[in-house]
Amino acid sequence: MSAHCQLTGAAPVFGNRVSHSHRRTRRRWNPNIQHRRYWLPSENRHVRLTLSARAIRTLDKIGIEAAVTRIRARGEKI
Numbered sequence: 001m002s003a004h005c006q007l008t009g010a011a012p013v014f015g016n017r018v019s020h021s022h023r024r025t026r027r028r029w030n031p032n033i034q035h036r037r038y039w040l041p042s043e044n045r046h047v048r049l050t051l052s053a054r055a056i057r058t059l060d061k062i063g064i065e066a067a068v069t070r071i072r073a074r075g076e077k078i
Contacts, residue, residue, distance in 0.1 A: 010052045033050060034050075036049050036051055042065060
């Protein structure tokens, strides 16, 4: 699960590439995944998260503690 966001759960989406002659072949759209390291004050350690660009903006808004709570609620291990 390399192209998978830990906070939002964003994963690749599949569809068709359509040529000029209208032939269809399968393709996939990957989310914009970034690796970020955040300081988690409650556990006195750094955590490395795999986040989409949208999730990084969400994390900036809600804070690292709330984000870690959401990630753990989804069943992900940090």
